[in-house]
Amino acid sequence: MDEIPDEVRSKIEKLRKEIEYHNYRYYTLNDPIITDYEYDMLVKELQSLEEKYPSLKSPNSPTQRIGSKILQGFSPVRHPSLMYSLDNIYSFEELKEFDERIKKLSDHDEIEYVCEMKIDGLSIRLKYEKGELVLAATRGDGEVGEDVTDNARTVRTIPLILSEAIDVEVRGEIYMSYTEFKKLNLIRQHQSLPLFANPRNAAAGTLRQLDTTEVAKRHLDSFIYTLENPRKYGVKTQWEALEFMRKMGFKVNGESRIAKNVDEIKEYLEWCEKRREEIDYPIDGAVIKVNSFEIQENLGFTAKAPRWAIAYKFQAEQVRTKILNVTVQVGRTGTLTPVAELQPVRLAGTTVKRASLHNFDYVKERDIRIGDTVIIEKAGEIIPQVVKPVVEERVGNERPVEMPKTCPVCGGPVGKLDPQDVAIRCLNPYCPAKLEAWIENFASRKAMDIHGLGEKLIKKLIETGRVKDPSDIYTLDKEFLSKLEKMGEKSAQKLIDQIEKSKSLPFYRLIIALGIPMVGETTARLIAKRYHDLDALQNAKKEDLVKISGVGEKVARSIEQFFSLDKTKEMVEKLKSYGFKGSLPEQKILSDRHFVITGTLSKPREEIKNWLLSLGAELSENVSSKTDYLVVGENPGSKLDKARKLGVKVISEKELYEMIDQLSKTSS
Incomplete structure (x- = not known):
């Protein structure tokens, strides 16, 4: 291969910078300083050199902006820090x-x-x-x-x-x-x-x-x-x-x-x-x-x-239309949502035929009736919703919206988990409408963390009838999974490994995974400190549960009711028979130690926070006299100065790992 002259390399680099500068002037500043013809001549010169010396082509060359690839798909990318949304x-x-x-x-x-x-x-x-x-x-x-x-x-x-x-x-x-x-x-x-x-x-x-x-x-x-x-x-x-x-x-x-x-x-x-x-x-x-x-x-x-x-x-665009009927949807968590079937109308660029009525309290408070002329808008300019009825246009044949007495999907009982709650829910934990969301929660990162068990695969497993509740996940085998569309033996084995690995997670993760109404991560951790296995939790009574600091009467009642159901008892027995190690307690090597994190670390901050919490640590956003350790990554902010003033121990990420490793050896 002939050696590329230095002047060619320099010329290509100069042309790229020059063209990028003119792109910036034209597209960003809207203030070009050369003619279109002069710009085109620069691009042509660069294209000619890149064709003559293909080894010098670069994906960041201005000539590549026109697009020339057919992509196979998009690879997942983990962000170094959480990309938050805004309130x-x-x-x-x-x-x-x-x-x-x-x-x-x-x-x-x-x-x-x-x-x-x-x-x-x-x-x-x-x-x-x-x-x-x-x-x-x-x-x-x-x-x-x-x-x-x-x-x-x-x-x-x-x-x-x-x-x-x-x-x-x-x-x-x-x-x-x-x-x-x-x-x-x-x-x-x-x-x-x-x-x-x-x-x-x-x-x-x-x-x-x-x-x-x-x-x-x-x-x-x-x-x-x-x-x-x-x-x-x-x-x-x-x-x-x-x-x-x-x-x-x-x-x-x-x-x-x-x-x-x-x-x-x-x-x-x-x-x-x-x-x-x-x-x-x-x-x-x-x-x-x-x-x-x-x-x-x-x-x-x-x-x-x-x-x-x-x-x-900003306030959304509003239009008038008529409610022709009201149907009820059962959401993934069992919430019954009344939906207005509308006379079609154009709103914010789309034809709207249905709009949310939020909940039955919303309908009652606004006295929304079937047959009403109503004002609708798009919440966040995305989801159509009924704002209010136009009462003065009523003619007398409008009908009230009735709350269903049973679940439209399973026929089970409906009601409120909490008297203060506005949502009416299907109270049957095993309602088919809730199964998909239940399985997704079970396999989620904060629960059993089963990588590879995503939304599409869960749908397939439910459709085949193989998975009727979360415990059925542990009956899956390589032969069955590998026959599913787009699965294959390698992917099937990876999933089986993930499922098996989940059996050894701390007990609070299983409590989250079970999807007990009103029990989230914080409550699950509190419960796991008192009850270390399924048998103990299943037999816990409301009067004992309320003795746990942070667990109120409503939550205690919800837990007792959940485990009193025959289907829950069956599921618990299946989980134990499949070898689930629900009795593994959390490590508490960092109990009563308060941490604050600042700067950029080698892993996503949320991942490190969850790991520290699982070891019993207390975490805060701000440094105070209660802080035991400030973990410092790259580019720390003012928290470092404050820690030094308060005499808080400052450690690097490496020192954190070394400390926990030493504590683990000592406690074992």
Whole structure:
């Protein structure tokens, strides 16, 4: 092979940087400084050199944005830290409550916020190494997303090469503009294909196309708004982060504002809602974030969302229609939901024929009747719901909505688990409508953690009649599984290994898996401290259960009722006969030790937290005088300074593992 001249390498590198710069000027800044012809000549020159020297081709070359691959599928990607969703608010009163809560939790009288438009698209995580794009992943469930790197490379506003050769991760939103959405639906209409309901659905469907050429044709766009590990780059605020990302070449929304109080936030929200009708990209609200990263770190997160940010959602579009009938759906957890069957009507781009009535208390409070003219809207612009009846248009033949006396699916009894609960549920734990969700819960990560037993396979197992309750999972064998569609012997053996492994998990995991009404992870841990096996728990009486700190009378009654059922007794006996080691107690080597974690660790933080909890540790978001250990990863925040001031012992991740290893040997 002939050696490639250095001047050719230099020329190709220079052309790529030059073209990327002009892409940034044109697509991100909307401010080109060369003509289309001059731009095309640069691209042609680069294409010519890459064809002549194919070994120098790169997936991050601007020539690859047009798309040229047919993908086989999308690989799962585990995020280094949880991609949280945001809590939603819908009123100025809720906004004031959020501000007051932030001030109280942070112990600051004044808080500066950054207000950003809430783009209605698809969340994306981008990873760069030495300034080059190496990964684009969807949010997925927040822990695991999908690798969509090849498709993301077709998005013109996602830089393939940054202005500086740094390692960095950012997060943002991929969306489709209204202009491109209309063009796409017009093409699909001519091709007699189903139309997309809205730009968000179109963007999501496009990003999961297996043909990258088709993705490129649809002209997706992006806005980036989150910088991971900002302190690594000397960035101290969200506003500084937006400017930093802009300088790196990312498209950052120019409609963001700094607000020093709730009145300024309100002004922004009002302005933003007016702008909604003028801009060419879909927004469904605004995001309000605490500007200071130090304050953000101190505020921390709940289980689902950051405490330092909130999404203000705009009011949905409303229309009138008529309720023709009301049917009842039984959800995966047994909840009976009344559903209004409607006279078809157009709402937010789609034809709506059915709408949720939420629950029977909702129907009663609003006096919604069959035959009523009603106002409907889309909750979060997705799920149609009935807002209220138009009482003045009643003619006298409207009928009340009756609550069913038995479950529409199994015929079993219905009622409330708790008198304060609004939901009416099927009280039969073995109702077929609940079986799929029950099995999914049993196999979930927090319960028996059976990898490979997913939603599609569970459906197949239920359809075959092989699995009638969770205990039947332990009757599955390699011969049966390998005959199922898309399974095979290798996959079957892996699943069998996972099922067998689950038998040795701590007892509280089995309690979670059983799906006892009103018993979650926290309660399961409390119960497992008192009862170490199935026999003991099955025979526990309500008066004994309530003696456990944290277990109230309602929960105790629910547990007693669950184990009093004949089918539960049968299932417990089967679990024991299949060799389930339900008597294995939790290790308590970290009992009464308080931990706080800061910085980036080698594993997802939630994984390490759950592991520490399983060993009996107590965990907190903030350092205090009660903290025994601060576990420090890369780029620690202000928690490290606070720990040092309070004299809290600071240990690395490696030291944590060594300490637990030593404690395990000592206790064994």
